[in-house]
Amino acid sequence: MEAAEQSHRSYSNRKNELQAFDDTKAGVKGLVDAGVKKIPDIFIHPPDVFEKNSGDKCKDFCIPVIDLEGLDKDQESHQEIVDKVRCASETFGVFQVVNHGIPVNVLEEMLHGVRRFFEQDTEVKKEFYTRDYTKKVAYHSNLYLFSARAADWRDTLYCVMAPPPEPEELPAPCRDIQMDYSKHVMKLGTTLFELLSKALQLDPNHLQDMECAKGLTSACQYYPPCPQPELTLGTTRHTDGGFLTVLLQDQVGGLQILHQDQWIDVPPLPGSLVVNVGDLLQLITNDRFKSVEHRVVSNVIGPRVSAACFFSTSVVPSTKLYAPIKELVSEDNPPKYRETTVQEFSSYAFSKGLGGESRLLHFRL
Numbered sequence: 001m002e003a004a005e006q007s008h009r010s011y012s013n014r015k016n017e018l019q020a021f022d023d024t025k026a027g028v029k030g031l032v033d034a035g036v037k038k039i040p041d042i043f044i045h046p047p048d049v050f051e052k053n054s055g056d057k058c059k060d061f062c063i064p065v066i067d068l069e070g071l072d073k074d075q076e077s078h079q080e081i082v083d084k085v086r087c088a089s090e091t092f093g094v095f096q097v098v099n100h101g102i103p104v105n106v107l108e109e110m111l112h113g114v115r116r117f118f119e120q121d122t123e124v125k126k127e128f129y130t131r132d133y134t135k136k137v138a139y140h141s142n143l144y145l146f147s148a149r150a151a152d153w154r155d156t157l158y159c160v161m162a163p164p165p166e167p168e169e170l171p172a173p174c175r176d177i178q179m180d181y182s183k184h185v186m187k188l189g190t191t192l193f194e195l196l197s198k199a200l201q202l203d204p205n206h207l208q209d210m211e212c213a214k215g216l217t218s219a220c221q222y223y224p225p226c227p228q229p230e231l232t233l234g235t236t237r238h239t240d241g242g243f244l245t246v247l248l249q250d251q252v253g254g255l256q257i258l259h260q261d262q263w264i265d266v267p268p269l270p271g272s273l274v275v276n277v278g279d280l281l282q283l284i285t286n287d288r289f290k291s292v293e294h295r296v297v298s299n300v301i302g303p304r305v306s307a308a309c310f311f312s313t314s315v316v317p318s319t320k321l322y323a324p325i326k327e328l329v330s331e332d333n334p335p336k337y338r339e340t341t342v343q344e345f346s347s348y349a350f351s352k353g354l355g356g357e358s359r360l361l362h363f364r365l
């Protein structure tokens with residue numbers, strides 16, 4: 001067979017396989033429920049993605065854990081927290097928080113709610129399956145299924161949480177807890193943006209006044225156990241497009257960040273939340289804070305469940321312009337990015353999918 005014909009044939013095979021998988025509306029969980037022992041070809045990632053694992057070296061880099069307990073204690077403790085937030089956001093672009101004010105039972109119930117959604121009757125769950133990205137609630141497997149190099153071993157439930165939905169719009173198995181958890185995350189967001197503003201020596205309300213904490217979308221992730229974790233990924237490497245992400249993960253593990261060209265584990269810590277800088281925060285801070293690349297590796301054990309909440313106004317129509325904050329630029333440190341809107345940035349990021357070069361490059365001056 002001619003090479004071109006062969007490549008065309010494998011391309012159309014792949015396309016058919018992707019379509020057939022999507023048509024099941026049962027996601028990766030459906031494959032596992034059916035008892036697959038070998039992962040289908042569409043999930044096999046190229047071998048280069050498995051390089052640069054830090055192994056033992058990850059002990060050298062500990063992702064900072066910041067205790068927010070001392071926030072209201074005294075001036076000194078408060079300043080210490082601001083300094084830690086600054087240092088973590090500049091060097092890692094990620095930190096974990098403990099004593100963040102969200103009760104442990106709320107965190108646990110949120111993870112249970114996610115699990116209940118994915119583990120409910122497939123026929124009922126299918127009603128939420130869609131690739132219509134204008135929907136406020138959408139369940140599917142692999143947002144970039146048809147454009148990515150390889151599919152990830154993961155199913156997702158997306159919900160717009162601020163502006164708040166009518167509770168009835170959310171799936172019943174996680175409705176109440178999603179409403180409750182999001183309120184807590186919005187409140188924590190206020191605290192985090194205040195700390196980040198102070199860390200930048202800006203007015204404490206600066207980032208909130210820029211509407212960084214106004215919109216919230218959530219991605220509830222379900223990673224079924226994977227029979228061949230060495231061949232696929234749970235989530236392909238990416239940066240988050242919004243301003244800031246608050247991530248709740250269960251105790252299975254698998255989340256990694258790229259730091260100094262090495263993949264480093266973000267270990268699950270009971271009661272903690274992972275906070276990471278997104279592309280838009282990197283843009284408005286003129287690269288002071290770093291939007292961190294991260295991914296999730298697959299595991300034979302599972303399911304792994306997580307809930308990522310993205311602070312971004314991508315679904316709130318607005319013509320508000322974002323550019324590097326005036327107070328953070330100078331003659332010696334001129335703006336590195338042109339003005340953009342959250343909508344323009346988000347649609348560009350969406351068109352690029354996961355795993356490519358930084359979406360920020362497109363906006364660089």
Ligand SMILES: O=C(O)CCC(=O)C(=O)O
Nearest residue numbers: 219221249255296306308
């Ligand atoms: O599941 C996780 O731990 C990470 C998910 C993630 O990176 C995302 O939803 O953007």
Ligand SMILES: [Fe+2]
Nearest residue numbers: 239240294308
């Ligand atoms: Fe992410």
